Amino acid sequence: MKFARDTWLIFQRQFLLLVRQPVWLFVGIFQPVMYLLLFAPLLKPALQASSNAEAYRIFVPGLLVLLAIFGGLFQGFGLIAELRAGVIERSRVTPVSRLALLLGRSLRDVVSLIAQAIIITLLALAFGLSVFIGDLLLAYLMLALIALMTSALSYGIALVVKSEDALAPLMNTIAQPVLLLSGILLPLNFAPGWLQGIADWNPFSWAVDGARALFAGDLGNDAVWQGLSVMAVITALAVVWAAREFARSVR
Amino acid sequence: MIETKGLRKSFRSRQGREKKSVDAVRGVDLVVAEGEIFGFLGPNGAGKTTTLRMLATLIEPDGGEANIAGVDLRTNPGEVRRRIGYVAQGGSTWDESTAREELVLHARMYGLSKAEAQQRAVRALAAFQLTEYADRKCKTYSGGQRRRVDIALGIIHEPKIVFLDEPTTGLDPQSRAHMWDEIRRLRAEGMTVFITTHYLDEADALCDRIAIMDHGEVVAEGTPAELKREISGDVVLVAIEGSAPEAAGKVLETEPYVTRLEATDDGGLRLYVNDGARDMPQILRALDAAGITLSSIELHRPSLDDVFLTKTGRSLRES
Ligand SMILES: Nc1ncnc2c1ncn2[C@@H]1O[C@H](COP(=O)(O)OP(=O)(O)OP(=O)(O)O)[C@@H](O)[C@H]1O
Ligand SMILES: [Mg+2]
Numbered sequence: 038m039k040f041a042r043d044t045w046l047i048f049q050r051q052f053l054l055l056v057r058q059p060v061w062l063f064v065g066i067f068q069p070v071m072y073l074l075l076f077a078p079l080l081k082p083a084l085q086a087s088s089n090a091e092a093y094r095i096f097v098p099g100l101l102v103l104l105a106i107f108g109g110l111f112q113g114f115g116l117i118a119e120l121r122a123g124v125i126e127r128s129r130v131t132p133v134s135r136l137a138l139l140l141g142r143s144l145r146d147v148v149s150l151i152a153q154a155i156i157i158t159l160l161a162l163a164f165g166l167s168v169f170i171g172d173l174l175l176a177y178l179m180l181a182l183i184a185l186m187t188s189a190l191s192y193g194i195a196l197v198v199k200s201e202d203a204l205a206p207l208m209n210t211i212a213q214p215v216l217l218l219s220g221i222l223l224p225l226n227f228a229p230g231w232l233q234g235i236a237d238w239n240p241f242s243w244a245v246d247g248a249r250a251l252f253a254g255d256l257g258n259d260a261v262w263q264g265l266s267v268m269a270v271i272t273a274l275a276v277v278w279a280a281r282e283f284a285r286s287v288r
Numbered sequence: 289m290i291e292t293k294g295l296r297k298s299f300r301s302r303q304g305r306e307k308k309s310v311d312a313v314r315g316v317d318l319v320v321a322e323g324e325i326f327g328f329l330g331p332n333g334a335g336k337t338t339t340l341r342m343l344a345t346l347i348e349p350d351g352g353e354a355n356i357a358g359v360d361l362r363t364n365p366g367e368v369r370r371r372i373g374y375v376a377q378g379g380s381t382w383d384e385s386t387a388r389e390e391l392v393l394h395a396r397m398y399g400l401s402k403a404e405a406q407q408r409a410v411r412a413l414a415a416f417q418l419t420e421y422a423d424r425k426c427k428t429y430s431g432g433q434r435r436r437v438d439i440a441l442g443i444i445h446e447p448k449i450v451f452l453d454e455p456t457t458g459l460d461p462q463s464r465a466h467m468w469d470e471i472r473r474l475r476a477e478g479m480t481v482f483i484t485t486h487y488l489d490e491a492d493a494l495c496d497r498i499a500i501m502d503h504g505e506v507v508a509e510g511t512p513a514e515l516k517r518e519i520s521g522d523v524v525l526v527a528i529e530g531s532a533p534e535a536a537g538k539v540l541e542t543e544p545y546v547t548r549l550e551a552t553d554d555g556g557l558r559l560y561v562n563d564g565a566r567d568m569p570q571i572l573r574a575l576d577a578a579g580i581t582l583s584s585i586e587l588h589r590p591s592l593d594d595v596f597l598t599k600t601g602r603s604l605r606e607s
Contacts, residue, residue, distance in 0.1 A: 046396055046397065054385070057384060119382065122380070122381065123376050123378050123379050123380035124380060124381075124382050126346060126376055127380035127394070128397060129346060130344050130345065130346060130369060131369060131397040131398055132370050132399065133397040133398075
């Protein structure tokens with residue numbers, strides 16, 4: 038009860054501060070729209086898709102997963118600014134739940150990611166994408182898990198390294214292989230076997246496969262439950278670890 | 289209200305390749321009574337902030353015990369948090385929020401309802417003369433206004449004890465005087481106030497009792513008057529014309545009424561004597577007999593700086 042209330046309190050505060058900065062909303066939507074408009078048309082021949090609709094069905098879930106990963110991973114920068122301003126220390130002297138300090142922030146990130154995802158989906162629908170609402174909602178659940186995980190990781194790492202100078206290269210180093218080996222922008226179907234073998238070890242490639250199956254309307258595909266379970270487990274671990282860092286961080 | 293025994297903390301830090309351990313606090317024993325303004329006086333790096341952060345549950349002590357408002361710090365930090373307020377040395381407000389938002393949020397983090405938090409915020413804003421700026425973003429505040437928001441945040445939940453880490457650093461003399469009044473008002477309301485400072489006059493004028501800290505240890509504790517009385521007698525400052533103070537030092541060293549003698553930074557001498565009024569003429573005579581000319585001579589009652597000097601061999605003014 039207290040935990041839920043505390044989480045809501047932190048979430049409200051963070052959300053208010055976010056919507057007060059409309060520039061973020063603009064950047065967050067402008068970029069993916071550019072991908073949709075400029076990159077997707079290249080894809081139809083590359084994917085050997087029979088129609089625009091099919092190309093979008095492969096491309097859009099990948100794009101959304103990409104946004105979830107990156108949207109989350111770079112949230113740590115805001116936290117370092119808060120650390121520097123003394124806001125975190127001020128929170129830590131109150132009896133507020135430490136898990137709420139993390140979750141309130143991460144849920145803000147999840148909500149803004151889902152808002153972004155809805156706008157992109159609507160646009161893609163206008164371009165000819167078609168998807169069942171139930172499948173779409175499950176795909177959003179996948180995205181929410183990813184955003185929760187990556188933002189929690191980012192917050193935890195920010196509390197450990199405590200400086201932007203260390204966080205930036207770290208996040209880039211994590212993001213790059215994750216991105217290349219997940220088949221996010223292009224499916225790995227045509228990749229050589231060894232590359233596929235490595236990709237199997239990348240949890241996000243499970244997530245992308247699951248999301249693609251959902252967008253294809255293939256709810257019964259094993260990739261769906263596998264992707265969701267892999268994400269749920271890693272997200273839980275990330276959240277527990279990051280909340281601990283909130284409880285213990287020095288300065 | 290606060291009782292500590294052997295509180296210790298060391299930090300491991302890296303300097304280039306080398307790993308070094310800094311003993312920031314090495315065994316602090318303190319007793320702070322209910323309803324007093326207790327001051328922690330010490331130079332930069334003395335360990336004041338580290339001690340406060342331990343007492344405020346922000347870092348775990350490496351050793352020792354503390355009891356705060358009847359609660360054991362080690363076994364029950366959560367309960368300690370409910371009873372204390374803490375204002376950090378470096379501030380605690382967010383640029384993009386307003387003072388009112390910060391106060392309401394902070395009160396609610398202590399579990400108060402929204403309505404109650406809003407009422408408290410209105411009261412705190414008025415008490416700290418912030419009502420006029422309450423709905424402006426914190427980044428637009430002056431340093432003094434922002435510091436007042438910090439203090440208001442620390443006491444919004446009406447704690448029994450509030451820790452203020454250098455509440456007046458960076459304030460102009462007028463704002464400082466205001467802040468002192470506000471801190472006295474907290475005491476009048478029954479709060480126990482624990483402040484740190486490196487201003488001698490602040491420790492002297494504001495605090496009921498002080499502990500002088502140096503290199504992680506408490507070197508003296510008591511009321512300002514007691515501490516000054518410990519240094520028996522008076523202080524005479526002598527400046528010598530032209531020559532270096534060594535010659536004069538040699539002459540005065542052997543005088544029986546001089547209990548202690550030190551060179552000051554500006555090339556003069558500081559003499560501790562039992563009775564300044566009686567001994568000053570003798571000092572003049574002795575120097576005159578040795579052919580040394582004075583440029584000035586002053587008589588002082590001992591200050592807290594003299595206390596610090598006798599305990600540590602250094603002056604707080606110069607460190
Ligand atoms: N997180 C930390 N890591 C490493 N060393 C630290 C840390 N915090 C404090 N120290 C060291 O511990 C010592 C005491 O620092 P502290 O901040 O307690 O001093 P202070 O009395 O508050 O000084 P000031 O008047 O400058 O605020 C210093 O030598 C400082 O460098
Ligand atoms: Mg300090």
